Amino acid sequence: MVRNRGLVLAHLWVAFAVFAAASVLGAWQMWVRSPLSAPFAEPQTYFASVTAHGTGMAYVLTTFFVMGFGYFVAETALGRDLPGVRAAWGAYALGVIGAIMAVVTIMTGRASVLYTFYPPMTASAFYYIGLVLVVVGSWIWSAIMIIAMARWKRDNPGQPVPLAMFATVANAIMWLWTTLGVAAELLIQVIPAAFGWTETIDVGLSRTLFSWTLHAIVYFWLFPAYIAFYTMAPAAAGGRLYSETMGRLSFVLFLLYSLPVGLHHLFMDPEHSTGFKFIQSFLTFLVTIPTLLTVFTITASFEIAGRLRGGTGLFGWIRALPWDRPMVLATGLAFFMLWFCGGGGLINMSYGMNAMVHNTSWVTAHFHLIFGGTVVIMYFAIAYEIWPALTGRLPDAVALPSQRRQLWTWAIGMLILTLPWHWLGLNGQWRRVAHFDYADPAIAWWGPWVVVSLIGGVLLVMSAFLFVWNLAQLHEKPKQISAAAAPVAYAVPLHPVARVPAALNGFALWNVLVRVLMIVAYAWPIAPFAVYPSPGAVIHRVGGAG
Amino acid sequence: MQAPPRLPSDQATLELEQLEAIRRVPVGAAALSGLAVLLLLIAWLLIYLLIYLPRGMIG
Amino acid sequence: MSWTEHDVVRSELRWSLAVAGFVAILFALTLVAALALHRNPPSNAERIDPKTLHLTGEFTESNLGTRVEANGQITTRIVATQFAFVPNCVVLPEGREVTLRLASPDVIHGILVAGTNVNTMVVPGYVSQVHTVFRKTGDLLMPCHEFCGFGHSQMWARVRVVPGDQFRPDAQGRASCGS
Numbered sequence: 147m148v149r150n151r152g153l154v155l156a157h158l159w160v161a162f163a164v165f166a167a168a169s170v171l172g173a174w175q176m177w178v179r180s181p182l183s184a185p186f187a188e189p190q191t192y193f194a195s196v197t198a199h200g201t202g203m204a205y206v207l208t209t210f211f212v213m214g215f216g217y218f219v220a221e222t223a224l225g226r227d228l229p230g231v232r233a234a235w236g237a238y239a240l241g242v243i244g245a246i247m248a249v250v251t252i253m254t255g256r257a258s259v260l261y262t263f264y265p266p267m268t269a270s271a272f273y274y275i276g277l278v279l280v281v282v283g284s285w286i287w288s289a290i291m292i293i294a295m296a297r298w299k300r301d302n303p304g305q306p307v308p309l310a311m312f313a314t315v316a317n318a319i320m321w322l323w324t325t326l327g328v329a330a331e332l333l334i335q336v337i338p339a340a341f342g343w344t345e346t347i348d349v350g351l352s353r354t355l356f357s358w359t360l361h362a363i364v365y366f367w368l369f370p371a372y373i374a375f376y377t378m379a380p381a382a383a384g385g386r387l388y389s390e391t392m393g394r395l396s397f398v399l400f401l402l403y404s405l406p407v408g409l410h411h412l413f414m415d416p417e418h419s420t421g422f423k424f425i426q427s428f429l430t431f432l433v434t435i436p437t438l439l440t441v442f443t444i445t446a447s448f449e450i451a452g453r454l455r456g457g458t459g460l461f462g463w464i465r466a467l468p469w470d471r472p473m474v475l476a477t478g479l480a481f482f483m484l485w486f487c488g489g490g491g492l493i494n495m496s497y498g499m500n501a502m503v504h505n506t507s508w509v510t511a512h513f514h515l516i517f518g519g520t521v522v523i524m525y526f527a528i529a530y531e532i533w534p535a536l537t538g539r540l541p542d543a544v545a546l547p548s549q550r551r552q553l554w555t556w557a558i559g560m561l562i563l564t565l566p567w568h569w570l571g572l573n574g575q576w577r578r579v580a581h582f583d584y585a586d587p588a589i590a591w592w593g594p595w596v597v598v599s600l601i602g603g604v605l606l607v608m609s610a611f612l613f614v615w616n617l618a619q620l621h622e623k624p625k626q627i628s629a630a631a632a633p634v635a636y637a638v639p640l641h642p643v644a645r646v647p648a649a650l651n652g653f654a655l656w657n658v659l660v661r662v663l664m665i666v667a668y669a670w671p672i673a674p675f676a677v678y679p680s681p682g683a684v685i686h687r688v689g690g691a692g
Numbered sequence: 693m694q695a696p697p698r699l700p701s702d703q704a705t706l707e708l709e710q711l712e713a714i715r716r717v718p719v720g721a722a723a724l725s726g727l728a729v730l731l732l733l734i735a736w737l738l739i740y741l742l743i744y745l746p747r748g749m750i751g
Numbered sequence: 752m753s754w755t756e757h758d759v760v761r762s763e764l765r766w767s768l769a770v771a772g773f774v775a776i777l778f779a780l781t782l783v784a785a786l787a788l789h790r791n792p793p794s795n796a797e798r799i800d801p802k803t804l805h806l807t808g809e810f811t812e813s814n815l816g817t818r819v820e821a822n823g824q825i826t827t828r829i830v831a832t833q834f835a836f837v838p839n840c841v842v843l844p845e846g847r848e849v850t851l852r853l854a855s856p857d858v859i860h861g862i863l864v865a866g867t868n869v870n871t872m873v874v875p876g877y878v879s880q881v882h883t884v885f886r887k888t889g890d891l892l893m894p895c896h897e898f899c900g901f902g903h904s905q906m907w908a909r910v911r912v913v914p915g916d917q918f919r920p921d922a923q924g925r926a927s928c929g930s
Contacts, residue, residue, distance in 0.1 A: 189901035260898055266875060267858050267900065349859060349874050386706075388718065389759050413792040414861065415872045416879040420794045424785070431778050438729065438770040443763070446721035453714045460723050489732050493739060496781045498790035501750045501870040502743065505861050505896035572743065574865035576896035579904045588865070588892055641756040681800035683875035686833075686858050686900070718762050725766070729773055736777060745784070749848075750868040751791040751882045 157214025168202035173603035181593040192580035200261030237286035244279025271340035288318035317369035327358025346682025350417030351675035357408035371524035380637035382473035385451025390639035396436040403433035406667030476527030487516035508571025563602030819924035831860035834902030840928035844918035861897035
């Protein structure tokens with residue numbers, strides 16, 4: 147039962163409102179990129195929109211969703227009230243203030259540096275400070291998650307921490323580790339430059355510090371989806387989680403191997419040698435493993451459900467699954483998209499092969515499909531699943547088909563948006579372009595495919611608004627049950643575990659290993675910048691006086 | 693309107709006939725996941741051989 | 752088959768081995784490409800001062816473009832700046848190893864050469880160096896592929912790859928698109 151329903155809802159509504167607004171920007175951007183004439187298509191507007199779309203989707207939607215869902219899990223999985231509720235509301239306030247600061251600076255044209263910052267281009271200091279506030283709020287959330295689990299363990303000695311909470315705390319710890327990079331970059335380098343306290347900046351160092359954050363941050367976004375795969379989807383399907391131990395192991399592997407791999411975002415950078423690029427490429431090959439393990443474990447969990455419902459034969463259990471349940475449908479769609487975007491990721495990480503796709507639309511299409519597709523569709527499913535426990539209102543005969551329709555249009559829209567986009571990237575279409583000269587015969591054939599992606603984008607905007615409408619509709623329904631009585635069905639494992647080894651019930655050992663891995667992976671790449679600073683690049687101010 | 697009906701499999705322990713029904717697990721999962729990974733391997737190899745290698749040297 | 756926990760663990764182990772094998776194959780082929788087939792990320796880790804690179808040294812304007820060095824090495828030097836490449840057309844021969852060297856006096860840029868694997872970031876403070884062999888002739892598009900400001904969309908150059916016999920450097924070893 148969720149005691150702090152207001153806290154959870156406040157976070158989720160900020161996340162989804164920003165998401166809906168940012169989705170409109172995304173579709174407009176694709177219109178500008180296409181051969182069709184779009185309104186307001188000046189570069190200043192386009193790049194402000196790209197910054198807003200990226201900041202909204204990658205920093206606001208995600209952080210607020212992860213925080214809200216984390217508070218939900220902490221109360222329902224542990225069956226007790228959240229500790230530090232006042233601090234949680236304080237964190238929320240910091241996050242909202244920070245998000246508003248960032249949005250205002252972007253909308254006034256003083257922060258067109260894209261969500262990846264790109265020093266020495268420098269925005270208004272208040273853009274970066276706004277994002278720092280969002281991150282500080284999330285650090286407070288991380289502390290609350292860790293404390294909640296620690297207190298539960300103290301009161302339940304020897305008991306296995308419920309999987310959903312174990313995963314949530316793994317995520318919090320991973321987040322604390324990974325934000326060190328971008329925090330260092332912003333606090334030591336970028337914000338002082340934005341205030342005019344320094345005239346130059348070592349771009350190699352700032353890119354390296356940012357890369358520290360870059361990979362694990364996407365797993366921070368992804369964890370709720372995987373928590374839903376392991377702890378909600380098997381229950382929704384009417385089956386069992388095939389192996390809870392594999393779930394714990396997968397989350398631990400993500401914690402270990404999502405962190406020391408950031409250099410794979412810098413494969414094409416001149417400031418690092420092949421040696422450490424290669425080491426981090428090898429570690430990236432390792433981080434594919436927990437996803438591949440998850441694919442099998444969740445499929446087996448669904449197979450249990452399908453066979454329990456009468457499905458037989460090698461694949462007959464698939465059709466027998468309750469696809470009318472949104473959580474089940476979303477999981478199936480997420481896994482289908484995962485084949486494409488996971489495959490794309492395998493190409494990106496394959497060391498020299500990265501040269502084939504770096505900074506082409508292949509990369510943009512990849513992360514739209516994997517984050518916007520596989521991960522965000524599970525955000526929708528989680529929202530639909532937990533809304534009754536948050537509001538005491540249940541979906542009726544009209545609501546469920548609308549939820550399914552929204553999930554289908556999202557998945558189809560994502561595939562229409564991204565599949566041609568991958569293809570154009572492989573054929574050399576490069577990134578962050580406000581205007582393509584389609585008269586050039588070399589690229590004229592791209593035009594129609596960009597229009598196809600635009601159609602996908604329009605479908606996505608419709609789906610985004612349908613999602614918000616679906617949730618709003620649930621608030622309209624009469625209250626049938628008290629929220630306290632609403633079922634929160636976490637999945638039951640096939641073989642319930644009475645005890646788990648300490649290594650899979652806590653993070654003491656893994657924190658040590660993370661420290662070791664980060665030193666091995668990053669100490670040598672970062673040291674030269676401190677010992678032998680490179681000649682700095684001159685600050686280039688964006689917007690305002692610049 | 694009531695809460696969604698609880699399925700027979702929602703209870704904590706499985707009946708004997710249910711255990712019999714899931715006897716083949718995870719054969720279907722292994723087949724589906726295995727097929728997906730095999731197709732991934734083929735797709736990666738096709739891109740490696742037909743696009744990446746022909747585009748020439750870089751270093 | 753899956754009644755006992757032992758069976759579950761055994762099936763997960765089998766799958767883990769299959770997955771590890773799959774990843775190992777990809778890794779091995781990546782290693783082959785790196786060690787035997789000359790496909791590596793360009794990574795020369797060389798520094799340069801962006802504030803003075805146009806004044807002295809390698810990247811002064813008269814030294815840009817394609818030059819055949821005394822030892823026969825073919826090097827093309829390009830400066831990437833907001834919002835043009837200097838020079839914006841370079842000529843190179845097909846079938847011979849060439850080296851591209853790029854630097855930026857201002858912000859981050861990047862290049863790819865369409866239809867090839869040539870790809871690198873150009874980071875102010877560092878010199879980017881790419882070795883390659885062009886396998887086909889033609890006018891190849893070389894756009895700036897990293898956001899560098901509002902003029903980014905109009906920033907590109909051309910790489911003119913000519914058959915070996917049409918690559919005729921002058922007495923100083925220089926070759927340009929005009930000749």
